[in-house]
Amino acid sequence: DIQMTQSPSTLSASVGDRVTITCRASQSITNWLAWYQQKPGKAPKLLIYEVSSLESGVPSRFSGSGSGTEFTLTISSLQPDDFASYYCQQYNTNSYTFGQGTKLEIK
Amino acid sequence: EVQLVESGGGLVKPGGSLRLSCGASGLTFSSYSMNWVRQAPGKGLEWVSSISSSSYTFYAASVKGRFTISRDSAKNSLYLEVNSLRVEDTAVYYCAKGDKGAFDIWGRGTVITVSS
Secondary structure: OOOEEEEOOEEEEOOOOOEEEEEEEOOOOOOOEEEEEEOOOOOOEEEEEOOOEEOOOOOOOEEEEEEOOEEEEEEOOOOHHHOOEEEEEEEEOOEEEEOOOEEEEEO | OOEEEEEOOEEEOOOOOEEEEEEEEOOOHHHOOEEEEEEOOOOOEEEEEEEOOOOOEEEOOOOOOOEEEEEEHHHOEEEEEEOOOOHHHOEEEEEEEEEOOEEEEEOOOEEEEEOO
């Protein structure tokens, strides 16, 4: 199975900051790489699919990039609503794997 | 509006069984793969099982042989039969629609607690 390793596990930042979360795959993966935002007590929300495609309704300050084994989620200018947990997820051969998550906290 | 609503969770003893349901509305249910994803208390997300639009089924190694996914397109419903439950199966179980290699629509979840 493909393992996904996210870093950092926790990130402290301020409103207006640019932040980047990294996800590394244990082997090269195709473009089936997605990012989710989750707030406490809520279901995850899809932000990015196919590495860099923005889900409908998601603000353009969110962007995704990468290839092979290294992928990133960037938030260009943090807003108060963005403080949450973020997960990457890959899909390969009828199996899905999530990263362990990154908690984005207010500094 | 697309909506997924899970039900069927509860408190069960180790070794017990439950049947989770997920009702879908606002989408052409039969056209999409459907999935179960779980989240243990304070932990991350874990994919559990998927069923394709053609009813091919796939499972995580941690549940294979104990869980069974199924769908009824006439009822716009997804199911997960969970058997031989273990303490480590305690989690919120989410139903999620699959598309583009991701899960684009999620329900609110139903909770399974396995405890003696």
